[in-house]
Amino acid sequence: MFPTVSIGRLAFPTTGLVILIGTWLCLTLVERTADRIGQNREFIFGVAATAVFTGFIGARLTFVAQYWSAFSQNPLNIIWPLNTGYNVWGGVLLGLAGAFFYARAKRLSLLPTLDALAPGLVLGLMVVSLADFVGGPGYGSLTAVPWGIAPFGVRRHPVQLYELLVGGLALLTWWRVSRPGRFMVGRPFLLTTAVYSAGRLFVDAFRDNAWIIEGGYHVLQIVNLLILLVALFQIGRTINSAPDS
Numbered sequence: 001m002f003p004t005v006s007i008g009r010l011a012f013p014t015t016g017l018v019i020l021i022g023t024w025l026c027l028t029l030v031e032r033t034a035d036r037i038g039q040n041r042e043f044i045f046g047v048a049a050t051a052v053f054t055g056f057i058g059a060r061l062t063f064v065a066q067y068w069s070a071f072s073q074n075p076l077n078i079i080w081p082l083n084t085g086y087n088v089w090g091g092v093l094l095g096l097a098g099a100f101f102y103a104r105a106k107r108l109s110l111l112p113t114l115d116a117l118a119p120g121l122v123l124g125l126m127v128v129s130l131a132d133f134v135g136g137p138g139y140g141s142l143t144a145v146p147w148g149i150a151p152f153g154v155r156r157h158p159v160q161l162y163e164l165l166v167g168g169l170a171l172l173t174w175w176r177v178s179r180p181g182r183f184m185v186g187r188p189f190l191l192t193t194a195v196y197s198a199g200r201l202f203v204d205a206f207r208d209n210a211w212i213i214e215g216g217y218h219v220l221q222i223v224n225l226l227i228l229l230v231a232l233f234q235i236g237r238t239i240n241s242a243p244d245s
Helices: 014-036 041-066 088-105 110-135 159-177 187-206 219-240
Strands: 004-007 010-013
Touching: 004 014, 010 014, 014 041, 014 110, 041 088, 041 110, 110 159, 110 187, 159 187, 187 219
Parallel strands: none
Antiparallel strands: 004 010
C-alpha cells in the first residue's frame, strides 16, 4: 500500500524501515519484560539479539545458496546490496539455533527464558504483519464489509490489521498473567502462545494468498492449530501439577 516513504529527495522502502524500527522495539521490550518477571535482562537481551543476528545472516546465506547461480559470477553481491533477497524459513531456523546455543552457553532455564521472550516474539510477528501491510505483498480475501480496504481498487479484508489485533490481545494476556511474584513459571509463555495461535487460526482464513496444500488446507492454520493444542495441553499439565490442585 505504501511501498516507499519520501524524506526530502530520498525515498526509503517502508518494509525495511518497519522491520528495522520493529527490531529495535522488540529488543527493547525483552529487556523490560525480563525486569518484570525477575530474569537477567543482559542474558535475555543476548538471546534475542543473537536470534536476530543469526537469523539475518542465515536468511541471507540460505537465499544465496538457493540462487547460487545468480551470485557465483559476482560474489560481492552476497554482502551488497542487502535490501532484497532473504529466505524467511532459513532465517527462522538459524535464528532459533543461535538463540538456543546462546541460552545453553549461559545455562538459562527454558521456561523462565520463554516467559521473558514471549512478548518480544509476539511483537516481532506484529512487525512482520505491519511490514506486510505497508509493503503490500500480502492481501486479504474479497469482502463487502465496511472496514475493508481497496489497495488495488478491489475491497479486501485488512487481514494484516486483524493480525495486529491478535498480537495486541496476546501481549495484553502476557501482561495480565505475569504479575511479579504472582504467576507460575511457564504460564505467561503458554497462555500468550495459546491466545496468539488461536487468533491466527481464525484470521488466517481471511488471507487470500495463503499457502494451501492439496485438499484446500491452509498450512499456517494447520501449524497454528498444532501449536494451540500443544500449548493447551501444557497449560493443563501445569494446572494439574499446581500445589492447590
